Amino acid sequence: MQGIHFYHTAAEAKKALGLPSSSADEAVEKRYPVLTNSYYLGLIDPAAGENDPIYRQSLPDEAELQDECASCDPLAEEIQSPVPRVVRRYADRIVLLTTGKCAMRCRFCFRKRAWTTGSELKDITPEEIDTAAEWLRKTPEIREVLVTGGDPLFLPFHLLKRILDAVASVPTVEIIRLGTRLPVVLPMAVTQEKIDLLASYDCLWLALHFNHPREVTPEAAALCRTFASRGIPMINQSVLLKGVNDDAAVLEELFRKLIKCKVKPHYLFHVDPVRGVRHFATGIEKGLDILRAFRPRLSSLAVPTFALDLPEGGGKVALQPDYRKGDSFPDIADGHMIRYYGACDEWNPHEAGEK
Numbered sequence: 001m002q003g004i005h006f007y008h009t010a011a012e013a014k015k016a017l018g019l020p021s022s023s024a025d026e027a028v029e030k031r032y033p034v035l036t037n038s039y040y041l042g043l044i045d046p047a048a049g050e051n052d053p054i055y056r057q058s059l060p061d062e063a064e065l066q067d068e069c070a071s072c073d074p075l076a077e078e079i080q081s082p083v084p085r086v087v088r089r090y091a092d093r094i095v096l097l098t099t100g101k102c103a104m105r106c107r108f109c110f111r112k113r114a115w116t117t118g119s120e121l122k123d124i125t126p127e128e129i130d131t132a133a134e135w136l137r138k139t140p141e142i143r144e145v146l147v148t149g150g151d152p153l154f155l156p157f158h159l160l161k162r163i164l165d166a167v168a169s170v171p172t173v174e175i176i177r178l179g180t181r182l183p184v185v186l187p188m189a190v191t192q193e194k195i196d197l198l199a200s201y202d203c204l205w206l207a208l209h210f211n212h213p214r215e216v217t218p219e220a221a222a223l224c225r226t227f228a229s230r231g232i233p234m235i236n237q238s239v240l241l242k243g244v245n246d247d248a249a250v251l252e253e254l255f256r257k258l259i260k261c262k263v264k265p266h267y268l269f270h271v272d273p274v275r276g277v278r279h280f281a282t283g284i285e286k287g288l289d290i291l292r293a294f295r296p297r298l299s300s301l302a303v304p305t306f307a308l309d310l311p312e313g314g315g316k317v318a319l320q321p322d323y324r325k326g327d328s329f330p331d332i333a334d335g336h337m338i339r340y341y342g343a344c345d346e347w348n349p350h351e352a353g354e355k
């Protein structure tokens with residue numbers, strides 16, 4: 001990619017922004033490496049420094065290390081795996097983990113364990129692809145495969161094609177949902193060859209991951225319009241992040257921009273209680289307040305479902321504000337007791353998962 005520079009340390013990224021480096025960054029980077037690029041860095045307003053929403057998503061925060069009580073895998077993906085790379089939580093769909101690589105290391109990533117130093121998830125091998133496809137053939141009730149990572153769209157073309165061909169060749173798979181943040185953090189890395197490949201599968205949907213309206217740049221918007229013109233349907237999955245987008249006006253602007261590019265806002269997730277991420281947690285009430293604010297002023301086409309993943313692999317539950325005056329948030333959903341804590345409180349998965 002001509003003209004794009006990748007930054008592998010906070011010090012060099014901050015230098016490019018004209019910001020001072022910090023000794024705390026190095027300690028964070030030892031566990032959670034830094035990777036960002038000149039395109040995404042260019043969206044930062046250096047005057048806002050570490051309070052900038054793009055900065056917060058891409059550069060380290062010492063709070064990432066002040067989180068030892070949280071789990072690396074609170075959603076129990078690793079124990080819900082019938083064969084390597086496959087996570088099964090629902091009767092009709094699976095997740096296929098293809099890589100730990102991405103064009104950027106998002107500080108809020110709930111799969112940080114896939115790129116924590118010393119435990120990086122390697123690219124899926126041809127043998128693992130064949131094993132997953134074989135398992136799919138023997139498990140015909142699976143109708144949808146979420147191809148994710150890391151970022152599968154950042155994989156080399158030949159490997160991406162091999163994965164998609166293998167999954168699409170299973171007659172009982174009706175939908176492939178490819179989760180990617182590449183069109184957000186580095187749209188110029190989505191080559192014409194990859195667009196042609198994606199457009200060649202009738203069953204493929206793209207699940208994008210825009211979190212802030214500033215990310216919908218002319219380049220990203222043009223790419224989404226290209227996907228739409230090639231018949232590739234798109235949804236967006238945002239995460240509600242403290243100090244990034246926990247504001248109704250900011251999210252309204254994002255969702256309005258997305259529908260103009262033919263991207264349907266699908267989910268707004270509450271942050272999962274993942275180690276190294278909880279400083280981004282807003283609390284559930286914040287998300288419900290934002291949804292309440294949308295009701296009179298934003299088309300339902302632009303309003304996503306607010307959801308959270310239940311602990312220990314309990315799956316997603318949608319949350320709706322209770323519009324009756326004076327009622328407080330019910331803490332029982334789908335038979336599970338839910339207690340999500342702010343960044344500083346202690347997280348107890350056993351208590352939280354109680355029925």
Ligand code: SF4
Binds near residue numbers: 105
């Ligand atoms: S691109 Fe996705 S998988 Fe990669 S670090 Fe960001 S959120 Fe995590």
